[in-house]
Amino acid sequence: xxxxxxxxxxxxxxxxxxxxxxxxxxxxxxxxxxxxxxxxxxxxxxxxxxxxxxxxxxxxxxxxxxxxxxxxxxxxxxxxxxxxxxxxxxxxxxxxxxxxxxxxxxxxxxxxxxxxxxxxxxxxxxxxxxxxxxxxxxxxxxxxxxxxxxxxxxxxxxxxxxxxxxxxxxxxxxxxxxxxxxxxxxxxxxxxxxxxxxxxxxxxxxxxxxxxxxxxxxxxxxxxxxxxxxxxxxxxxxxxxxxxxxxxxxxxxxxxxxxxxxxxxxxxxxxxxxxxxxxxxxxxxxxxxxxxxxxxxxxxxxxxxxxxxxxxxxxxxxxxxxxxxxxxxxxxxxxxxxxxxxxxxxxxxxxxxxxxxxxxxxxxxxxxxxxxxxxxxxxxxxxxxxxxxxxxxxxxxxxxxxxxxxxxxxxxxxxxxxxxxxxxxxxxxxxxxxxxxxxxxxxxxxxxxxxxxxxxxxxxxxxxxxx
Numbered sequence: 033x034x035x036x037x038x039x040x041x042x043x044x045x046x047x048x049x050x051x052x053x054x055x056x057x058x059x060x061x062x063x064x065x066x067x068x069x070x071x072x073x074x075x076x077x078x079x080x081x082x083x084x085x086x087x088x089x090x091x092x093x094x095x096x097x098x099x100x101x102x103x104x105x106x107x108x109x110x111x112x113x114x115x116x117x118x119x120x121x122x123x124x125x126x127x128x129x130x131x132x133x134x135x136x137x138x139x140x141x142x143x144x145x146x147x148x149x150x151x152x153x154x155x156x157x158x159x160x161x162x163x164x165x166x167x168x169x170x171x172x173x174x175x176x177x178x179x180x181x182x183x184x185x186x187x188x189x190x191x192x193x194x195x196x197x198x199x200x201x202x203x204x205x206x207x208x209x210x211x212x213x214x215x216x217x218x219x220x221x222x223x224x225x226x227x228x229x230x231x232x233x234x235x236x237x238x239x240x241x242x243x244x245x246x247x248x249x250x251x252x253x254x255x256x257x258x259x260x261x262x263x264x265x266x267x268x269x270x271x272x273x274x275x276x277x278x279x280x281x282x283x284x285x286x287x288x289x290x291x292x293x294x295x296x297x298x299x300x301x302x303x304x305x306x307x308x309x310x311x312x313x314x315x316x317x318x319x320x321x322x323x324x325x326x327x328x329x330x331x332x333x334x335x336x337x338x339x340x341x342x343x344x345x346x347x348x349x350x351x352x353x354x355x356x357x358x359x360x361x362x363x364x365x366x367x368x369x370x371x372x373x374x375x376x377x378x379x380x381x382x383x384x385x386x387x388x389x390x391x392x393x394x395x396x397x398x399x400x401x402x403x404x405x406x407x408x409x410x411x412x413x414x415x416x417x418x419x420x421x422x423x424x425x426x427x428x429x430x431x432x433x434x435x436x437x438x439x440x441x442x443x444x445x446x447x448x449x450x451x452x453x454x455x456x457x458x459x460x461x462x463x464x465x466x467x468x469x470x471x472x473x474x475x476x477x478x479x480x481x482x483x484x485x486x487x488x489x490x491x492x493x494x495x496x497x498x499x
Contacts, residue, residue, distance in 0.1 A: 070101065104135045111143060119143060134164035138173075145177055153177050168198035175207060184211045195228070202237045209241040213248070221245040236265040240272050243279070252279040268299040277309060286313040304334035311343050320347040338367035342374055345381075354381045372402035379408075383415060391415055399428075403435040410445055422453045440470035448480040463490065467497040474498065 085105075106122045119139070141156035157174045161167050171194035178187035188211050194204040205228075212221035225242035232238060243258035259276035262269055273296045280289035290313045293306050311326035324347040330340035345360035358381045365374045379394035395412035398405060409432030416425040429446045436442060443466030450459035467474065474494050478485050485491070 070105070101133075104133065104139065108139055111139060134160045134170075137163070138170060141170075141173060145173065145180070148180060150177050150181050166197070168194045168201050168204070171197065172201065172204050172207070175204070179207070179211065184214050187211050188215075192224075199228075199232050199235070205235070205237045205241055209244060212245070218245045218248045222249070234265050236262045236269055236272070239265065240269065240275075243272070243275060247275065247279055247282075250282070252282045255279045256283075270296040270300040273299075274306060274309070281309070281313060281316075284316070286316045289313050302329075302333075304330045304337045304340065307333065308337060308340040308343065311340065315343060315346055315350075318350070320350050323347050336367055338364040338371070338374070341367070342377070345377060349377070349381060352384075354384045357381050358385070370401055372398050372405060372408075375401065376405070376408055379411070383411075388415055388419065399432070399435075406432065406436055406439045406441060409436070410441065413445065413449070417449060417452070422449060425449050426453065438469070440466055440473045441476055443469060444473060444476040445480065447477055448484075451481060451484065460489070460493065463493055467494065471497040 111119050137156040137160035141153045141160060144153035144156060154174065154177055157170050160170050164170060171190050175187040175190035175194065178190065188208065191204045191208045194201055209221060212218065222242065222245045225238050225245060228238045239258050239262035243255045243262065246255035246258060256276055256279050259272045262272040273292050277289045277292040280292060290310055293310045296306055307326050307330035311323045311330060314323035314326060324344055327340045327343040330337055341360050342364035345357040348357035358378065361374055361378045361381060368374065375394050375397045379391045379398060382391035382394055392415050395408060398408040399412060409428065413425040413428040416428060426449050429442055429449060432442045443462050446462045447459050447466060450462060
């Protein structure tokens with residue numbers, strides 16, 4: 033009579049799991065072939081139960097002591113449960129049984145990579161490359177190691193090799209964008225993604241990364257086109273809508289940006305950043321009630337989002353509600369103490385409330401954090417000038433010029449202060465410097481000290497430069 037089953041027949045995985053669980057319940061010993069054990073282990077891995085999967089691998093090793101596969105599975109599970117010493121030991125045993133299994137070196141490489149033992153990680157990944165059939169994931173890991181070592185150029189080489197093996201590897205596409213970003217090499221990034229798209233026109237990730245590279249080059253129209261292609265290919269791609277919205281904001285197309293930001297809500301839960309971005313668009317459109325309502329939604333979702341608290345302040349400031357604005361500016365500042373823009377807004381609001389000492393110390397903070405902010409230097413010195421503290425005002429402008437030697441406005445302001453203090457010769461020196469720097473801006477001087485328009489010496493000097 034013929035055998036009931038064919039040679040090499042493997043039972044249904046579900047049945048294997050039931051038999052295994054029955055064996056455990058009965059404290060018995062059933063025999064399973066190697067494939068059945070693999071199926072049972074995979075079942076528990078999928079159920080996210082590494083402890084049970086490990087237990088099965090022990091049984092499997094006892095029944096199949098020469099099958100390296102169970103030592104490899106065991107090592108994987110030990111990695112997941114953070115038992116790296118045992119994982120290394122299991123891999124060493126597996127290598128004695130079957131030294132040509134690429135997984136041994138991949139897992140060992142992962143372990144070394146997580147320990148930042150980069151040289152050993154690379155050695156193992158290189159070995160795995162020689163043995164594995166599919167190498168894109170290994171090449172990706174080699175790129176990660178080079179990134180950890182700060183060698184982004186080599187990382188790029190391996191990411192490109194990875195994509196050559198598998199054009200669909202999304203992680204490699206994003207990592208590549210990250211490396212180009214760190215190297216501030218957007219030109220090359222654009223070139224790469226354009227070439228890539230020539231071969232893979234339907235890769236939404238490539239279009240998206242191309243859009244990001246154009247954005248960083250401030251080519252916002254081109255960026256929008258690229259995001260549109262990404263959306264066309266994958267219409268649920270929320271990040272592409274969000275970044276397209278940002279590009280429209282940069283082109284000052286605020287109403288369009290609002291529509292695009294709102295589209296993200298169809299594909300993902302609204303989040304604080306998007307609410308904040310919509311609030312900012314309404315603020316730019318001077319629709320302050322709408323702006324404030326979106327900023328409030330934003331802080332409700334994420335009370336730590338400083339920009340949204342700041343935005344509420346800006347809307348109140350616009351309505352001349354300076355005292356209330358100040359409260360929200362300070363909330364933003366608590367979350368981001370070194371933000372020069374927040375200090376600037378506080379300084380301005382304190383000044384409008386007539387709190388000069390507070391305004392002065394806030395301006396001092398602005399120029400300390402951002403010495404290239406010419407407006408802040410001008411406002412800071414202005415407060416001192418208004419209080420007739422001419423020597424201090426001159427000192428502040430002199431520091432401003434040291435930090436911003438190209439800014440003509442500062443020289444003109446210095447002329448005004450020196451005249452007010454009666455230091456005419458010095459004032460005329462600075463006037464020559466100001467006119468050399470930018471003769472068109474001489475009106476700044478008359479805005480500040482209108483009486484100088486009647487001063488023949490000054491008018492003659494200006495005419496020499498502007499005629």
